[in-house]
Amino acid sequence: MELRNQRAxxxxxxxxxxxxxxxxxxxxxxxxxxxxxxxxxPGLLHGVAVAAFGALLIALAHRQFWLLAxxxxxxxxxxxxxxxxxxAVSRELTRGHKPTLATALRVWKPDDGRLILFGLLLAFAGTxxxxxxxxxxxxxxxxxxxxPADFLRVVVLAPKGWLFEAWLMLGGVLAAPVFASSVVAIPxxxxxxxxxxxxxxTSWRVVMAxxxxxxxxxxLLMLFTALGMLTALLGLVVVVPWLAHASWHAYRDLVDxxxxxxxx
Numbered sequence: 733m734e735l736r737n738q739r740a741x742x743x744x745x746x747x748x749x750x751x752x753x754x755x756x757x758x759x760x761x762x763x764x765x766x767x768x769x770x771x772x773x774p775g776l777l778h779g780v781a782v783a784a785f786g787a788l789l790i791a792l793a794h795r796q797f798w799l800l801a802x803x804x805x806x807x808x809x810x811x812x813x814x815x816x817x818x819x820a821v822s823r824e825l826t827r828g829h830k831p832t833l834a835t836a837l838r839v840w841k842p843d844d845g846r847l848i849l850f851g852l853l854l855a856f857a858g859t860x861x862x863x864x865x866x867x868x869x870x871x872x873x874x875x876x877x878x879x880p881a882d883f884l885r886v887v888v889l890a891p892k893g894w895l896f897e898a899w900l901m902l903g904g905v906l907a908a909p910v911f912a913s914s915v916v917a918i919p920x921x922x923x924x925x926x927x928x929x930x931x932x933x934t935s936w937r938v939v940m941a942x943x944x945x946x947x948x949x950x951x952l953l954m955l956f957t958a959l960g961m962l963t964a965l966l967g968l969v970v971v972v973p974w975l976a977h978a979s980w981h982a983y984r985d986l987v988d989x990x991x992x993x994x995x996x
Contacts, residue, residue, distance in 0.1 A: 740929035747920075747934050748988040749941045756985060757949040757978075764978025767822045768970075774821050774836040775973025782807075782814065783968040786961070798877040801887075802865025804961060805903060806858040808954065812914045813851040815976030816840070819919045822980035839922065846921050846928050850914075853928075857910050861903065868899055911950055912939040919983035924992045938986045949982060 768775045786804070793799050817836030824831035839847070869877050872895050873886045888896045916938050917931040926934075939946045953975060960967035 743930035744933035746991050754944045760978040760981045763981040767977035774833045779969035779972040782972045783965045786965045795878045797879050798869040799866050802862040806861040809858040809910050810854045812918045813854050818976035819980045822977045916983040924989050
């Protein structure tokens, strides 16, 4: 185990972390929007699929908001793997090619165990948060939480206790390391032949080298995702692909992976 960790750390250090200014995440949004406009079909279909899945969750559990609160906030944890196909689209646009929907779908072929493993890890993290959130709300709320109004009244605006603050704190405790582990890891795994652990360590190096820009980037991801959800999920149709394409440009800006050849 120790030898494997040392090898992964050495592998991670083959990639240099580029310096960026604090406001560079705004540039990632601009380039992500440009990619979406240049090749809208794959992105919008991804957005429709995510919005439809959210609508299905609401339909199945519309009277169990104690569960939905964790499910929707947990989406931020698994979003990086959902966007994998759109990273491939942005990569082809960067190469000067004309990607299609097939470009995005091709990465979902189960022939790369690294992406499957990382996806499973994110799924476990997301499931853990959903269960933690549901247990916290059902165990400590002063009344049943069956809908968004109940959540606002019983959890957010509760006259006694610190339930909402505890809910936010626990969510942040889980989300922060997941974000640090994944912010560039999946684009790196898609782009180069590296181990999962090396990709995660590279992602942590990026965050530690640029805490202010990456904090801004995390805030932007949460803000736009929340706005997409608050528009009856319709905003996710655009927000999901926009942020996915922008995340590819974040990886390209932050990591110099030129020491290894690109994967096809």
